[in-house]
Amino acid sequence: MEIETFPNPNTERPYVIQHIQEEFTSTCPKTGHPDFGTVVFTYVPSAHCIELKAMKEYLQGFRNEGIFYEAVTNRILDDLVKVTKPQWARVETIWRGRGGIRSVLTIEHCPKGYTGPKAEPFRY
Amino acid sequence: MEIETFPNPNTERPYVIQHIQEEFTSTCPKTGHPDFGTVVFTYVPSAHCIELKAMKEYLQGFRNEGIFYEAVTNRILDDLVKVTKPQWARVETIWRGRGGIRSVLTIEHCPKGYTGPKAEPFRY
Amino acid sequence: MEIETFPNPNTERPYVIQHIQEEFTSTCPKTGHPDFGTVVFTYVPSAHCIELKAMKEYLQGFRNEGIFYEAVTNRILDDLVKVTKPQWARVETIWRGRGGIRSVLTIEHCPKGYTGPKAEPFRY
Amino acid sequence: MEIETFPNPNTERPYVIQHIQEEFTSTCPKTGHPDFGTVVFTYVPSAHCIELKAMKEYLQGFRNEGIFYEAVTNRILDDLVKVTKPQWARVETIWRGRGGIRSVLTIEHCPKGYTGPKAEPFRY
Amino acid sequence: MEIETFPNPNTERPYVIQHIQEEFTSTCPKTGHPDFGTVVFTYVPSAHCIELKAMKEYLQGFRNEGIFYEAVTNRILDDLVKVTKPQWARVETIWRGRGGIRSVLTIEHCPKGYTGPKAEPFRY
Amino acid sequence: MEIETFPNPNTERPYVIQHIQEEFTSTCPKTGHPDFGTVVFTYVPSAHCIELKAMKEYLQGFRNEGIFYEAVTNRILDDLVKVTKPQWARVETIWRGRGGIRSVLTIEHCPKGYTGPKAEPFRY
Amino acid sequence: MEIETFPNPNTERPYVIQHIQEEFTSTCPKTGHPDFGTVVFTYVPSAHCIELKAMKEYLQGFRNEGIFYEAVTNRILDDLVKVTKPQWARVETIWRGRGGIRSVLTIEHCPKGYTGPKAEPFRY
Amino acid sequence: MEIETFPNPNTERPYVIQHIQEEFTSTCPKTGHPDFGTVVFTYVPSAHCIELKAMKEYLQGFRNEGIFYEAVTNRILDDLVKVTKPQWARVETIWRGRGGIRSVLTIEHCPKGYTGPKAEPFRY
Amino acid sequence: MEIETFPNPNTERPYVIQHIQEEFTSTCPKTGHPDFGTVVFTYVPSAHCIELKAMKEYLQGFRNEGIFYEAVTNRILDDLVKVTKPQWARVETIWRGRGGIRSVLTIEHCPKGYTGPKAEPFRY
Amino acid sequence: MEIETFPNPNTERPYVIQHIQEEFTSTCPKTGHPDFGTVVFTYVPSAHCIELKAMKEYLQGFRNEGIFYEAVTNRILDDLVKVTKPQWARVETIWRGRGGIRSVLTIEHCPKGYTGPKAEPFRY
Numbered sequence A, B, C, D, E, F, G, H, I, J: 001m002e003i004e005t006f007p008n009p010n011t012e013r014p015y016v017i018q019h020i021q022e023e024f025t026s027t028c029p030k031t032g033h034p035d036f037g038t039v040v041f042t043y044v045p046s047a048h049c050i051e052l053k054a055m056k057e058y059l060q061g062f063r064n065e066g067i068f069y070e071a072v073t074n075r076i077l078d079d080l081v082k083v084t085k086p087q088w089a090r091v092e093t094i095w096r097g098r099g100g101i102r103s104v105l106t107i108e109h110c111p112k113g114y115t116g117p118k119a120e121p122f123r124y
Helices: A052-060 A069-084 B052-060 B069-084 C052-060 C069-084 D052-060 D069-084 E052-060 E069-084 F052-060 F069-084 G052-060 G069-084 H052-060 H069-084 I052-060 I069-084 J052-060 J069-084
Strands: A005-007 A016-027 A034-044 A048-050 A088-098 A101-109 B005-007 B016-027 B034-044 B048-050 B088-098 B101-109 C005-007 C016-027 C034-044 C048-050 C088-098 C101-109 D005-007 D016-027 D034-044 D048-050 D088-098 D101-109 E005-007 E016-027 E034-044 E048-050 E088-098 E101-109 F005-007 F016-027 F034-044 F048-050 F088-098 F101-109 G005-007 G016-027 G034-044 G048-050 G088-098 G101-109 H005-007 H016-027 H034-044 H048-050 H088-098 H101-109 I005-007 I016-027 I034-044 I048-050 I088-098 I101-109 J005-007 J016-027 J034-044 J048-050 J088-098 J101-109
Touching: A016 A052, A016 F034, A034 A069, A034 F016, A048 A052, A048 A069, A052 A069, A052 J101, A069 A088, A069 A101, A101 B052, B016 B052, B016 C034, B034 B069, B034 C016, B048 B052, B048 B069, B052 B069, B069 B088, B069 B101, B101 G052, C016 C052, C034 C069, C048 C052, C048 C069, C052 C069, C052 D101, C069 C088, C069 C101, C101 F052, D016 D052, D016 G034, D034 D069, D034 G016, D048 D052, D048 D069, D052 D069, D052 E101, D069 D088, D069 D101, E016 E052, E016 I034, E034 E069, E034 I016, E048 E052, E048 E069, E052 E069, E052 H101, E069 E088, E069 E101, F016 F052, F034 F069, F048 F052, F048 F069, F052 F069, F069 F088, F069 F101, F101 H052, G016 G052, G034 G069, G048 G052, G048 G069, G052 G069, G069 G088, G069 G101, G101 I052, H016 H052, H016 J034, H034 H069, H034 J016, H048 H052, H048 H069, H052 H069, H069 H088, H069 H101, I016 I052, I034 I069, I048 I052, I048 I069, I052 I069, I069 I088, I069 I101, I101 J052, J016 J052, J034 J069, J048 J052, J048 J069, J052 J069, J069 J088, J069 J101
Parallel strands: none
Antiparallel strands: A005 A048, A016 A034, A016 J101, A034 A088, A088 A101, A101 B016, B005 B048, B016 B034, B034 B088, B088 B101, B101 G016, C005 C048, C016 C034, C016 D101, C034 C088, C088 C101, C101 F016, D005 D048, D016 D034, D016 E101, D034 D088, D088 D101, E005 E048, E016 E034, E016 H101, E034 E088, E088 E101, F005 F048, F016 F034, F034 F088, F088 F101, F101 H016, G005 G048, G016 G034, G034 G088, G088 G101, G101 I016, H005 H048, H016 H034, H034 H088, H088 H101, I005 I048, I016 I034, I034 I088, I088 I101, I101 J016, J005 J048, J016 J034, J034 J088, J088 J101
């Protein structure tokens, strides 16, 4: 997996970047039915920022993959942390629901001892 | 009571799962009239995650049961904690109201010494 | 079926009455799963108006009945027209959805030649 | 009943005036419980316009009166038409509901042959 | 009174222009208290369009004038029609209210025989 | 193509059924990028009503098809009219947008001489 | 004053109950004009929970009482604390306003040393 | 000026296409300050449909042009009608405002005798 | 300057009072153009509460005064603190904007060592 | 770069000023396409406050500049801090999105040891 990045234009102070993709879809590994949701990636960059078109295409890659909410949210965080090596990061997924139940998952990557800025939970 | 679970796909870091069921109904034990509400279950899984279809059917089981707001909210938390044994959990019930009064109940299961992530109150 | 009515306090001019019940539930005859929706009854009374408590209890009677959207909407209109014999009437049902699809049904009872007031569609 | 009016400042062309009182309360004649709602009076004045303070006090007069939705809506229209003798008028009452059912009533006073302006239904 | 206009850039087909000023204030001639509201001027131009800065200053001229809702709405329509000589025009005033009652006034200038475009009522 | 239907439970009076699928996706034939939108199917049934699960699966069939907005909206209407043979029908598609431009398409199937009920445009 | 209570079904862990009455009215002791507002009572029960119908009737008792915002909010808290003896409690009153000014009052009953759960401010 | 089109995939029945660009900017010819607004183009195609990317680039062309609201709205309609030769068309521009006044313009291209479908005004 | 107060009915426990005036206007000292905004005064009373009618008239006194946002917000806080001598206070002003820029100012009066209740920021 | 300031009218206590410009546009350095967003500048002034017209013109200067989200947000904070030398400051940029992804950036200027007031994140 390759996701393009570009150099962080200001590495002197930590700051927060949030990307909100409201057009995410994967499929349920049990039923094969499609799932629809919003993916919010929030991070404090170190040396690299994620390139938006690359992130969009990365997320499109799940379109026909059968994967549970819990697994896909963990994997997106792992993948994006691997390419950006951020000071802090969080993935939130907000799902339109199955069987009348909507779901929201929140996973944080917070290296021990990090005391820099974080973002409030996304208000969906 | 049996509620199906599946293995937590990532037990290395704690994270938050929230399921929102906006189609909950039980009945008032005093008047027999139906109550309508939203049930929000939020938890940090340990070894197991709750299966969504199983949770939906569990909640449907209250449809014709006469039970007060306070009792049903406590029971849902107890039942879901028993099957998932989470690191942390919370049940919120938001009721459409009786006699012009709307009600909201919030019950947390927080084992002593837990210092992991929690979720903000649900914004109904 | 008996639904209580009371005399229309003003039979000199036609006017529109709308009752909105946002807490309606029946069950799907195919899957047995519950359906949740809003029932809107709008009418121009003749000699009788429907009593609200009686209408509420009538609608509660569908709670455990297995019936399709199309059938229940037609039946509510038929039943309420039979007891109120209105100059004009309409039932709208707005359903929370099944399998990601929300539905809205609209059925009008409009005797030939009626030229009196009607109500705009309900804005759900 | 006396409700103060003042001369219409422009009797050359018909125009529409709408007054919206969102703080209306009366009581239910059956149960004695209070009802809460919004009263919207819309009219095309002839020689007189209704004075706002007088209209407010007139509506406050229903505070402790036991009266059904249908009766109070008809009476407000009759009373306000009697003092203003408008070219056209309408009263809409939007009630917060009893037993989970919200209600909306719409009564128009439209003299035969009137072809002047009217207002769209109030969007509550 | 002078309100600047400029030539209508397209006199070949009729079209609708709407200007919405949400920062209008005048004073109540009875109590001296300030009134706050929104003024919406909608018209189909003939040879001239109203200049926005001029219209803004014209409306600011009512700031310390004591004038009733009915009178000010009629006067604004008269004044703006006089300077623009439109094919059709309408003024709507939406007031924040006095004594709990909000008001909305709608006055149309429609020359006999006009069959061109009009605008829907403003949704406040 | 086979889409399951069931007999219309009331063929004596025409009435309106609306199904709203907010989880529709297809792909752009030019760029291959996914499109996301809402599909609204509204119709007045003749002898048959469309079965919801069948309709859902029919719409899921476009998931990986490259097709323009204009073509897919026409095709859905053609397909659904073929299986339900309704008295009247309409398809509306509301797209989340490409390049900052959101789009809405509305196509009606209205047999000559039809004078029965229709539905207002969908308010997205 | 007697307000019915019932035994707290779960005294083992503290939890939060919130009752929202949006139909509250009292009168201004200075002008005699009615005041309208919302009363929110939030508490952590000890041995007793407040019965909803009893609370509704208690609040209706202020209908014709002349009392200032500050006094009525303090009194409701005092009265409800006296009957429920909660671990923690709060009353919020949100008023529709007088003379263009809306008001919100918040009074907390927090016994010294209480460290249990509280609720966030009500979002009106 | 060249704006790419593609063949209308269904010329057998008239239907409505609406494109909403919420990121439009031009400049005021008097002050040089930027104007921001939304451009809504709605039409019933004949032989050709407008290509979205081409329309986007056409609208971007106004970015640094000094032009009044009235002129730009007329010109967009003229330009888009010239390239698409539609059965019916309308341009609506909704401006964020200058000096506290927001503006909305609506211009229709309706060939004499056209009786096909139109779209309701855009609800901004 | 004299602003009427009345005795705090409950000096035994600190509590929060918030008054929201959405109809504030002053003028810009540079251009003379009017400014419109909302003024929120929140405080924890000591011995005195501010009388609402007096506060309303005090705020009306700025109607024709030329004063910057920063200055007027500071002055309102100073004036209201002087007459009420509160345990804690805050003024927030939310302005409709000038030249496309909206502004919000927040000034707190917090005597050293104060540890009583405060209110969350006003959500405009 | 010169951005006009004026003396802080109250340097005795720290307070928060927030300016919200919802009409910001720059261009993407990669594609040349325009970006649209909202810029929120929040600060606690020291000796100087930023003049609003100057700030507006400063932000307009980015209209035709090709610059990434990350770079422009950092630069605005640097520039505004340089001219106002505030006790604390923050820039938030909220972008309408590219390729279906909306972005939000938050950069704080917080001198070491600063313990004065801050503002909550902007709720876009």
